[in-house]
Amino acid sequence: MRRALWGAGLALAAALCAGAAQAQISDDVVKIGVLSDMSAAQADSTGPGSVTAARMAVEDFGGTVLGKRIEVVSADHQNKPDIGSNIVRQWLELQQVDVVADVPTSSVALAVQNLTRERDRLFLNSSAGSSDLSGPACSPNAIHWTYDTYSLANGTAGPLVSQGASSWYFVTADYAFGHALERDTGQAVNRAGGKVIGSVRHPMGMADFSSALLQAQASGAKVIALADPVGDTATAAKQAGEFGIQQQGQKLVGLLIDVVDLRAIGLETAQGMLLTTSFYWDRDNETRAFAQRFLKRHGRMPTQFQAGVYSSIANYLKAVQATGTDAARAVVATMRETPVNDFFAKNGRVREDGRMVHEMYLMQVKAPAESKGEWDLLKPIATIPGDRAFRPIEAGNCPYVGKAG
Known part of the structure; x- marks a missing residue:
């Protein structure tokens, strides 16, 4: 009887531990929102191709993380900050989107960066370029991945x-x-x-x-x-x-x-x-392999923005897996500790101001x-080595540098 009770206790403890681990993924799904220009001047360079890149990253990861489904949603911000803000607000408040990705047009990205910081979600900026996004307007919840001005x-x-x-x-x-x-x-x-x-x-x-x-x-x-x-x-x-x-x-x-x-x-x-x-499809064997896969899916070679969407999401999912949660600050902390090594960047690193530094x-x-x-x-x-390509962290005036959280 004692052995049976002991075994039942162990089984219950294991079940509780498993339940606690599963609870670390909010709403039982990791939801990625690709906000882009789907219909105007930047649509060919970002837009539907960025959605394709995001879905490729999810598929290559296996479609699940920590046993939970990964979902990609997308929308057109029409290059207007008010429209972009309204979409992201609905995503965060009603659809439980965990991370916003892509976001060409810096005026839209600045608004999105504020929203994701206020609501403690993650922003993976691939396509907006203003260096203010990792400078005076930086956020502890945002990573500026691909390039900047x-x-x-x-x-x-x-x-x-x-x-x-x-x-x-x-x-x-x-x-x-x-x-x-x-x-x-x-x-x-x-x-x-x-x-x-x-x-x-x-x-x-x-x-x-x-x-x-x-x-x-x-x-x-x-x-x-x-x-x-x-x-x-x-x-x-x-x-x-x-x-x-x-x-x-x-x-x-x-x-x-x-x-x-x-x-x-x-x-x-x-x-x-x-x-x-930051990226050219014909640079080496790895970039060519990714580009040919993308070309078959999308009909065009990938731009640096679309390659950055894939890379940022792939590395985000690795960080969620390693951290055991999709909580934004915890995932960002892991991404800062983990070098970026893929077809997009070698020995890239995420700085405290959110800038991902790479060649x-x-x-x-x-x-x-x-x-x-x-x-x-x-x-x-x-x-151009990353430390020479990107602005020194001390020159950026990011208010979060050197401060915990």
Whole structure:
């Protein structure tokens, strides 16, 4: 009888322990919300492709974590902070979404970062670029994964100024991302010994850049820099080609540009352009393997944003598994302790300000004669170590650095 009671007690204790472990996953499901631009200028570079990348990451993980189902939901924020905020508020309050991912458009991302901090959920930012997101607006619940305006500026401006491109004029999207990119690039130009001689701002999603480009051309600057989101960069670059800006001696620089943009612009117009990126599909065997799988699913090669969505979610799920819970602060703590090693980044690390530090790549657009196929668009110029690519943590003014919690 004693043995039977002892055995029953052990069984009950085991059941209670199992129940406690299971209770660590809120609502018995890990729910990932992919908030993106599904219908406007950034949809080809993020949007449905980001949802595909998220689902691939979940499938590759096995579809469950700690015995609980992983679910992906998605929505279109239409590049509007109020719409994005309303969607995320409903996700967090009514649908029990645990982590918000992707979020192109920095003004939307800043709003989402506030909401996820207030409600103690996690934000995996792959596509918004403002360096303020890991600076003054940082959050203990957010990780800035893929790139930022500082890394784009630092990677591209210095090499160009050293080649003699000493005077710069900006064509800038008039919202948070464009402002940050112009600011960070202007500072990089000045550090390298160059000079910013002017700028013109325009609404996001503008169809006609002729007035802005003519002002930039009339400035006489050696560099016309497009401080624009993807989509706008492609539109402006194509119109600059029609004006013959580069043929007349000025250098056109797309500060944020990806393979989808480049294919739209065409190598005839974009050839020779320098750019900084966190990911290129043809960099090595691992990137090529991921890219071919993505191409079969989505019909296009992955952009850096879509690759970042996959990587951030895959590493998040590993952290949930290792931590034994989907509680945001606990998972972030594990992600800070765990190096990132996958096709996207080698020896990446998540800092206290939320910045995931990794190598960036200075690339050059190929001439048409150099390209061997539809997506063969870039050639490597230099690898930029993470500690040099991204802003030093002490220079970012993140209010959470050095404070517990």
